[in-house]
Amino acid sequence: MKESRFWFLFLIAGLVLFLLLGYHIVFIHLLGNYEANISFQSVASRSVSPAYAVFYLLFLVFALYHGFYGLRTILLEIEALARHHRTVTAILVVLGVGLFVYGTWALFAAMKIGAVG
Amino acid sequence: MAKPVQYNNRLGMKGWWGGRYGLERWAYFLHRLTGLVIVLYLILHIFVTSARVFGPEAWEATMGAVGGPVFRFLEYLLIAAITYHGFNGLRLIFIEWFGWSLGRPRRPIYPYVTSLHHQRPLLIGMMILAFLFLVFSAWGFLTP
Amino acid sequence: MTGGTPKPLVDVDMDRVVQTTTFRVFRYNGTGDPPTYKDYEVPTKRGMTVLDGLLWIKENLDGSLSYRASCRMGVCGSCAMMINGKPRLACQTQILDLQTSVVVVEPLKNYPVVKDLVPALDQLFEKHEAVKPYVMRPGEEDELENPSGEFEQSPEELDEFIQFTYCIKCGICLAACPTVASDPLFLGPQALAQAYRYVADTRDTAYAERCDLVDTAHGVWRCHYAGACTEACPKGVDPAFAIQLLKKKVFQHRVLGKKRKVARVAPKPTGVSRRPNVPEPPARTVKSD
Ligand code: HEM
Ligand code: FES
Numbered sequence: 001m002k003e004s005r006f007w008f009l010f011l012i013a014g015l016v017l018f019l020l021l022g023y024h025i026v027f028i029h030l031l032g033n034y035e036a037n038i039s040f041q042s043v044a045s046r047s048v049s050p051a052y053a054v055f056y057l058l059f060l061v062f063a064l065y066h067g068f069y070g071l072r073t074i075l076l077e078i079e080a081l082a083r084h085h086r087t088v089t090a091i092l093v094v095l096g097v098g099l100f101v102y103g104t105w106a107l108f109a110a111m112k113i114g115a116v117g
Numbered sequence: 118m119a120k121p122v123q124y125n126n127r128l129g130m131k132g133w134w135g136g137r138y139g140l141e142r143w144a145y146f147l148h149r150l151t152g153l154v155i156v157l158y159l160i161l162h163i164f165v166t167s168a169r170v171f172g173p174e175a176w177e178a179t180m181g182a183v184g185g186p187v188f189r190f191l192e193y194l195l196i197a198a199i200t201y202h203g204f205n206g207l208r209l210i211f212i213e214w215f216g217w218s219l220g221r222p223r224r225p226i227y228p229y230v231t232s233l234h235h236q237r238p239l240l241i242g243m244m245i246l247a248f249l250f251l252v253f254s255a256w257g258f259l260t261p
Numbered sequence: 262m263t264g265g266t267p268k269p270l271v272d273v274d275m276d277r278v279v280q281t282t283t284f285r286v287f288r289y290n291g292t293g294d295p296p297t298y299k300d301y302e303v304p305t306k307r308g309m310t311v312l313d314g315l316l317w318i319k320e321n322l323d324g325s326l327s328y329r330a331s332c333r334m335g336v337c338g339s340c341a342m343m344i345n346g347k348p349r350l351a352c353q354t355q356i357l358d359l360q361t362s363v364v365v366v367e368p369l370k371n372y373p374v375v376k377d378l379v380p381a382l383d384q385l386f387e388k389h390e391a392v393k394p395y396v397m398r399p400g401e402e403d404e405l406e407n408p409s410g411e412f413e414q415s416p417e418e419l420d421e422f423i424q425f426t427y428c429i430k431c432g433i434c435l436a437a438c439p440t441v442a443s444d445p446l447f448l449g450p451q452a453l454a455q456a457y458r459y460v461a462d463t464r465d466t467a468y469a470e471r472c473d474l475v476d477t478a479h480g481v482w483r484c485h486y487a488g489a490c491t492e493a494c495p496k497g498v499d500p501a502f503a504i505q506l507l508k509k510k511v512f513q514h515r516v517l518g519k520k521r522k523v524a525r526v527a528p529k530p531t532g533v534s535r536r537p538n539v540p541e542p543p544a545r546t547v548k549s550d
């Protein structure tokens with residue numbers, strides 16, 4: 001695939017993140033009572049909701065793609081790495097996919113424990 | 118006669134620094150810096166927030182480790198970084214993807230008016246929005 | 262009112278030395294010894310450029326100083342160098358405009374140095390060549406070799422790219438670009454601006470090939486609109502602008518599949534004859550092989 005496709009996806013992800021991240025920051029970090037927002041009770045009760053899971057799954061995908069493509073841009077522009085762009089890309093793909101799998105697992109596992117909490 | 122040897126004058130990563138150039142070049146440097154900080158944070162964030170899976174004790178312990186006024190302040194700095202990156206990123210999407218706010222090609226007649234001049238109000242507007250959002254979030258931070 | 266000749270409002274004596282300027286010049290002997298800086302005191306008059314200062318040093322203080330210059334009027338692009346930390350044309354930069362008594366003069370950044378202020382510009386020309394800076398009409402090579410008429414292009418179509426044809430290949434933009442600073446494979450502002458110049462030229466039909474040329478991991482996407490090239494360009498070419506327009510064109514081509522207008526060969530006028538006093542064009546001087 002041509003570089004342009006990856007780059008457009010990267011910008012689209014940036015655009016989507018602007019909305020998702022705005023929502024996430026305003027409602028978790030700023031509004032309401034922060035201590036209460038991040039108490040286990042509150043976290044667990046949010047974790048059971050499928051809408052919550054979908055939101056954070058989307059967030060995870062877009063943030064990881066955008067972040068890791070951006071990281072690749074930076075790394076490819078370093079003289080020592082510029083000539084190894086396949087290796088750099090491969091390592092970042094493995095790391096990114098690994099984080100995605102771990103995050104997804106955590107989201108679904110949390111749905112179960114949420115019911116307990 | 119000595120063999121000619123060329124001197125390597127490439128700036129390398131030092132060249133990312135804004136130096137004596139204008140606003141946009143500093144915006145680029147900050148965008149890169151904040152982008153890097155946010156990715157590192159994202160990775161950390163994924164691990165920290167997964168602690169819930171291991172039960173209330175693990176969650177409280179993790180939250181305890183990253184709690185307190187110091188971490189709260191760092192969190193604010195992070196929000197500042199994300200805010201800057203987000204609003205400046207919006208400007209970059211307008212410019213790099215849609216070619217907006219750059220004016221039209223023109224014959225270069227001195228004094229030159231370039232695309233930099235055309236998009237500067239957008240840059241300043243975005244920075245004002247980012248600033249307002251940061252004031253709002255400071256208020257959100259101070260009122261628990 | 263007292264008598265005598267009134268003092269002129271503006272002191273226009275161009276021959277008066279108004280300041281002694283220290284030129285702190287980067288010296289490199291071309292054999293691998295570490296570079297040094299050497300100071301020269303230059304009596305400075307109004308209107309004197311940095312290039313005039315260097316010429317004065319070479320004539321009066323140190324004949325071993327090397328630099329490149331030719332036209333002395335901002336046209337040839339030979340005299341690009343770092344002046345007080347920014348890449349500029351030495352012949353277009355007046356010493357007094359810098360408003361310092363110390364002027365630091367160094368060779369253009371991001372190019373290997375041959376000697377003193379002389380950079381090796383190979384990468385500039387290689388990258389320029391890599392984007393094929395000439396009109397191409399795939400499948401119509403014969404028309405280019407033996408033209409049957411001119412390509413029809415409106416003034417509005419010309420306005421889309423004429424700004425970017427003013428490039429004098431001085432290499433200043435590559436010294437200003439942060440990506441070029443660390444990535445030797447990046448095509449750089451000069452070549453990318455020229456790529457756009459041909460992508461936007463309706464006489465050129467190699468649109469798809471040109472999009473492919475710049476759509477790589479070290480191509481057009483490694484520009485982040487830091488704008489330093491545009492700020493530094495002594496000719497108002499605005500390479501950063503051209504690169505953003507190029508990104509848009511690649512998007513239109515790849516994603517939207519949009520076709521660009523193509524200039525046709527102007528049809529021969531009919532029903533008219535050549536006036537007898539208009540001479541025939543001279544015979545071809547370039548042989549096609
Ligand atoms: C808030 C919404 C966001 C928007 C609108 C946004 C927009 C952008 C844009 C347009 C670029 C490209 C800059 C360029 O190449 O010229 C970029 C680069 C980057 N972004 Fe984001 N971004 C956002 C959030 C994030 C997040 C959450 C992360 C981290 C996970 C991130 C990490 C990066 C990195 C590492 C780069 C590369 C920086 C560079 O090449 O200098 N961004 N962003
Ligand atoms: S000497 Fe020709 S551009 Fe300066």
